[in-house]
Amino acid sequence: MPEGTGIGASVRRREDARFLTGSGTYTDDINRPGQTYAVMVRSPHAHAKIKKIDKSKASAMPGFVACFTGDDMKVGGLPCGWLVKNQDGTPMVEPPHPVLAQEYVRHVGDIVAVVIGETKQQARDAADALVVDYGVMPAAVSLKEAVKPGAPQVWEQAKGNICYDWGLGDKAAVDAAFAKAAKVAKLDLVNNRLIPNAMEPRAAIGEFDRATGDYTLYTTSQNPHVIRLLMGAFVLSIPESKLRIVAPDVGGGFGSKIFHYAEEAIVTWATGQIKKPIKWTAERSESFMSDAHGRDHVSHAEMAMDKDGKFLALRVETLANMGAYLSTFSTCVPTYLYATLLAGVYTTPAIFCNVKAVFTNTVPVDAYRGAGRPEATFMLERLVDVCAKEMKMDPAEIRRKNFIQPSQFPYQTPVALQYDTGNYDATLDMALKMIDYKGFPARKEAAAKKGKLRGIGISCYIEACGIAPSAVVGSLGARAGLYECANVRVHPTGSVSIFTGSHAHGQGHETTFAQVVSEKLGVPLEQIDIVHGDTGKIAFGMGTYGSRSIAVGGAALVKALDKVIAKGKKIAAHLMEASEKDVEFKDGKFQVAGTDKAKTFGEVALTAYVPHNYPITELEPGLEEQAFYDPLNFTYPSGCYIAEVEIDKDTGTIEVARFVASDDFGKIINPMIVEGQVHGGIAQGLGQAMLETCVYDKDGQLLTGSYNDYAMPRADDFPSFEVQHSDKPTPCTHNPLGVKGCGEAGAIGSPPALINAICNALGVGHMDMPATNEKIWRAANAHAARAAE
Amino acid sequence: MPTTVSMTVNGKKVSGQVEPRTLLVQFIRETLGLTGTHVGCDTSQCGACVVHVDGKSVKSCTMLAAQAEGANVLTIEGLATDGKLHPMQEAFREHHGLQCGFCTPGMVMSAIDLVKNNKNPSEHEIREWLEGNICRCTGYHNIVKAIAAGAKAMA
């Protein structure tokens, strides 16, 4: 492992000093002078008409400041960022998404009114006194029920509750391949609905400055500039110049803090009305019913194979739940982030996927760690195991047989993406070795002697990260560009401030980005400051999600650093009376090639600000550069995960005996941080596979609305994970750092590995997630009954 | 009707006027402005709010401020001495036992109480002890490593 502070070193995190001493600043830790408190009054019904709201009792409560309803707050709706088209070319149904409910509520938790009080308790008491009269209506809740004829309609304009009916791939080629297939494997599966549960509940503080007319919003966001753009332009009509968004320390996001939420617009608008700062902090139970949920697919898939188990064609039908409204990125998740990944790491020549997005009277569903890619990977890697069973082949062998080979890159898949590079045998081999695949039969036998069922499961994932080439996503319906911006400000005495549009909420950018700067400029870490999360300081940014920070934000940073070095060379050449083309920059020095003439980075910086001896007619003083980077392609991290489980037949309990991971993230900046990202992702993936699921009853009441009912993974649910980086990594070919991104891999690759292991242990064809003790017990005992026959 | 509560927090005598329903965590965060102690849930399950009350780890959201009258309270802000991290804080840093940092104060306070009672906890014991602390970022892997190392360093 490289020593020091540059690229490749496991530098300990710089941000930890404040988090470990309780001096982090999360949104709820901020208090503004004269601050008031907002409480959201939320619908207790899944679907209802608001007949009347009576404010009289509430407004008579002590400490009452204000109450606003949908009638008071006539502003724009919350926008959806991606237009998806139907198979016939017509646009999706895009209903309005009011900030405060207008006439109807459409899910439990929909906001009906905001009540503001002088203290939090007073606001809460006044909110409790608000009388809302509802006319309850029938609700469409589950996917399967919502698409049945005669189901209650969430939106009049969305017939049959369909938002869009979309397709990708060559249907005719797929049908032709199925017609001549030797074998077909089939699978029905559900991708269970999840509630993200970042540990910091969402919070927002709106503050209006009477002197300037400026608004500031402090918010728990992964992308403050996106919030400024969406809220300023579409909801509140406040020009960007008058609106500052600060996303300070943020306690985890996992996608759920990407989206522009109603509460942000409410506190910003209301502070303009009452001219006092307003703070809102979600209680956890509010998070459950208002943070966008994740996943929630019901699918049917079929794989056509030749007689040797080579994949010929894949056919997939998916229903995807949108919830009641279209959240910011909701529409692209089950389409362009899902179906485009259905080739996986395999050469399947023909693929067709049909996705119907469905409105239901539930919380909006949007991107959650992995977003579409976990759904694709779970579907495909489960189906491949069913294929292996069908062909009586070893699951590792059928994968190997169908892998895209290193010689085939760049590889054009039949579902739009072009993979630039990869080596799937390398990570499979490594993981098989790590787990001692050959030794599995002996371990299974040993377990059987103890009365336990042992199983092993493989998953080979690929993901499209580094989101995203703007022109490509634009042509597919994205309503924004997905580049990143970085600004490098070199100060006169050589310290450096970096302003990045990426946002860290656990990822450790203050360390990794500084490592890149230190490596490039030769400046020690202590003299590098990474600034993020404030539109008042940072020129622009698209934020952090889709494993894009280092691949896109890091690339923008390198571009800006290169500009600094280029200007520095001009200054140094002038100082050393050399030709600019003879000056090279290495180890923090500008040197005339082949001589010992050199100027340090600090000397050049000082000269830029004290330009007494300076090429002033050709060059401006100062040393500050900005760059935007728009990626040419996605990046394609890939890898192989293997789970080994032991099941107690009598209780249905499952022990994850081992979990090994071999990932190919290309070049790595900080291995310690990368491993940490993989650990966290695996835990979220195993959480989905073993424990977590969101449950609504048939009337749309959220049954899993607290940690009493929603099974969060705890420390004693897992073993330690064995995580290694590929010994034959394939650096990304199109960004300057060769990096691919690592934030989502764990959550994408791990669910199928675990379910494959459970199915292997039990000898069953499939088990839907989460594989609870009850489900396992039932399957294990049916299996025992079968074995006895 | 507000009442006055007094206690010792991080070695300093403090007192404040609170409503009787005020939780200890609210008193710590809002009255004293010690925002290192976090609130992650409303059902006393996440452990983000763990502090020490009279030497024992306690979820400060399960206790009224008035119940801590006269008590000796230690929060995350009171752990480091003279700018030097407590060995458990240092172990979390060294072993990358935190990502977003939100669960971290509660984790560290819980971990120290574990080690007080069990000088050399096994991985299994650490994992069982953390039952009441939820982390969404780390998958617990490095937290467990950090606590084992912190226990050694505290010995």
Ligand code: FES
């Ligand atoms: S805030 Fe105390 S346990 Fe969650």
Ligand code: FES
């Ligand atoms: S570090 Fe984020 S919740 Fe634990």
